[in-house]
Amino acid sequence: MSAERPDPDALLARVERDEAKARRGRLKVFFGAAAGVGKTYSMLQAARERRADGVDVVVGLVETHGRKETQALLEGLEVLPVRTVEYRGTVVGEFDLDGALKRRPSVILVDELAHTNAAGSRHPKRWQDVEELLRAGIDVYTTLNVQHLESLNDDVGQISGIRVWETVPDTVFEAADEVELIDLPPDELLVRLKEGKVYIPQQAELAAENFFRKGNLIALRELALRQTADRVDAQMRDYREDHTIREVWQVGERILVCIGPNRMAERLIRAGKRLATSLRAEWLVAYVETPPLQRLPAERRDAVLRMLRLAEQLGAETVTLSAPDMSEAVIDLAKERNVTKIVMGKPQRRGWRRWLLGSVVDTIIAEAHNINVYLLGSPQGEDRGRGAVPAPLPGLSVKPDRSTRAAYRGYLGAAATTFLCTLMAKAMFGRFELTNLVMVYLLGVIFVATRYGRGPSILASVLGVLAFDFFFVLPYQSFSVADTQYFFTFAVMLSVALVIANLMANVRSQAKVASHRERRATVLYAMSKELAASRSEAEIVQIAVHQIGIEFGGRSVLLFPDENGRIGYPISPLAEEPFPGADLSVAQWVFDHNDMAGQGTNTLPGANGVYIPLTGAEKTIGVLVMAPANLRRVFLPEQQKLLQTFVNLIVQAIERVRLAEQARVNQVQMESERLRNSLLSSISHDLRTPLATIVGSASTLVEGDYALEPEDRRELSRAIYDEARRMASLVNNILDMAWFDAGVVKLHLQWHVLEEIVGTVLTRLQKQLEQRAVTVRLPPGTPFVYVDSVMLEQVLANLLENAIRYTPENSPIEIAAEATPFTMTITVADRGPGIPKGQEELIFEKFYRLRHEGPQSGVGLGLAICRAIVEAHGGYIRARNRAGGGAVFTIVLPLRESPPRIEPEEGPAD
């Protein structure tokens, strides 16, 4: 049974695949071997059938090439207007993607999947337009010729001798839901060509001579048939897998393609792709950058970059490794990723060189146990090494920034050094052996190598040998040599110098690489440290913009969506100079599609910057827009990785801050919820209890008037009175607090004499204070406070009432005040039980009570009101326990202005 149980992961993958497909539109490709086989015709026929079924079919763009039959089929179908684009002086009709998305038909026809859009379109390629249509849930019918398939591109090129530049990534073709092969035997196609059904006659003749040779057509037909068969095969396997028909095939095949900076790379990648497809295996493309490779000119490094892009388009994962030893890096990677097959080029070194210096391939073959190694030869006649450099990436055509002047200076330095060595040797000449003079030149070479690198040091070696010969070997002042044994000296001197030059240059470049890496690590460390310390989103944005500016040059801005998901400029840009003219529509596209766009990418390469989505854990949270001074600084593989790390760090920091904020909001909400609950329970309890007594007592009085003893009547009346008073004070407190919370309380601030305020409160509470010894200690003179007297009296009254309520009878209460030039401190102290540890702050919270449900307790608002009042005065109130028992409440009020002065009057009345 267990043997039949499908792997849950596989099931899950299947479900996900099905789901993704359900949301996406369906892609149907009408696939043919060459132009003229009738793809467009069949597509239109299919469209008419769908339309007859009542499906909303729209023609997005169909190129009839003037064919009458095809033209006829168009009739009766809704055709979207084309978007006219002016391109190099001529007006071109392009597919209107936005129009199509707006129209939203069920099915749309878009001819020629491999078409390249005119500059200025959203995507450079039409298949990207189609991709967007599919993502929007629109079904697409399209046509494709076999020669436009990326992986077959060079095969077709070899067969037909014509290389097509317009290609469609295999992934697009493979992801198509349906592929309908439109097949026509070559003979019939040629007949149709002659009849002028494919091209207009004058074009037809030319075409027949070049592309439409029968041999070509047969080969192309075979390719198309094979491609379709492969697809059917893959479908069959999908089917079997879905229906748990298990069979033995190797699971977990993983292919590693190693490429170098040469023409072979493309062939290797395509071969890897084919192998991976036929094995249904995952595949990686790795480029190992050894120190010598890092010295390659920028154009060639760009070419490698382009190759890696191509591999990604073909569905590979790409890896760029930086290591001193290529074979070791490849083997490590292979082991780490469980690679089963390695595809690489044939060794470039042949014969004795290979035997002497070894080759990467040999080492890998020797070391890689259990890994099959596939070697690919280069076609004859093709220049292996420095072949034509492939076209650079769009937008990447910026010239390398390393100036030739620096190199020039290096060579000058080499010449100067040799000259100095010669001067020195001249001075030593006669007193030292000739061999020691050789040493002087070698010293010079070492100096040049460390200082200026490889090229200048080679020059220094050669110049050194020449100078040595010219000045110090007989006959002097001549390059001719009298004693032939000096030739040996020269040879050794030159080779030693060259070896030194080479070694030193290697050391130098490795040191450079190391320092580069260290710097990058430092930058990352600094940024992550700063981000970790940041507390607000604005701060993060500032740090991010700053660090990106340092590392990648140019300006950048982080854009975030509003509540409606519309990307907009920050309302208060924190960066000193916000990125001018970031294209919000491009940013919006990037945000919606979670994909890069702008310069150097495949989407809207004409935009004025690089737009990178900030992909969070759950969704895209924003867009980073960069206007790099130099695109290379952004798009070199290691820089890309660095940038990605940057973006991840930024996103993490922002998400962290947002989560914290969310948590805080939740906390506040919970708090207010708790408050509301405690308010309700407090009010219901505190108001109902006295009400119950009042209603009960009153009803007894009303109904049982005559049966009651006078004493009982008095008792009942007393109870009603007491409870009603209690309720009145509760209601007052609740109302006061509500007013404070509503912010409607206005303070009538005036200069008051503290003594008077204290006196008023004491008078007010006279009855309750009868049993208490109250001491008042006020500063001498007339201590003024600038307060709302009614409010401050309320504070003192609340504090005193609390003291009366919670401390034993007859225990003393002390009121004291102390003035400083800027504050007035008032304390109310008692000798009661004090405040439980840790609750000194809590007691000022609304509805907080030390002892719940006590017979004496209030609603728990007294102190909250005190705090509200004192804080409204700009002061603060604290509670703590006294030494020797009891509690002290301290009110500190600011004295904003100096108190008023009044001239003392002289003399008595009359």
Place this chain on the structure above:
Amino acid sequence: MRRFLRASLRSHGFQVFEADTGSRGVIEAGLRKPEVVILDLGLPDMDGVDVVTALREWTRVPIIVLSARSTEEHKIEALDAGADDYLTKPFGIGELIARIRVALRRSAAGAESQSGEVLSGGGLKVDLLRRTVFVGGREVRLTPTEYRLLAVLARHAGRVLTHRQLLVEVWGPSHVGDSHYLRIYMSQLRQKLETDPAKPEYLITESGVGYRLRV
């Protein structure tokens, strides 16, 4: 409220006339010639302060206003307009009766006499004719302003005088805003007259309203 007042006041031997609106109240007061008017500031038809003004146009009858917490400001306006005393709801009947007694006694004594002796509490005696002040039989020397202030309070002994009223009477209308003058002199007076200035016996502060000389 009226139900409670009627029952309580009758039980204390007062004859009670009622009016349910301000305008009715003014007419009733004219018809019945009461000895004391009790006025609730929360009237359905007009501002209670206007009722005080209307009554003061022709009578010096003592007026006691009743205010709720939400009509604090009106209470001061009513006092400024000539009301004699105030009570904040809720209050006990005992308090109200006490205020009524004070008001009656004062109007019986020929109202705000310009002359004669005024006694406060047990120990304070103000002789308005000779301009002398005694505490516990011992004469206290006051500055002119202190005396003027005390004299105003003494002339209206038992009645609540608002800050405004006191400032106008003692310092003149231009000093209405200088309430700290009042506080300082009140404080000085207390230092001289009271045994414990923090627990005054004679010079009572009416929080947020004004002062009163206890009788």
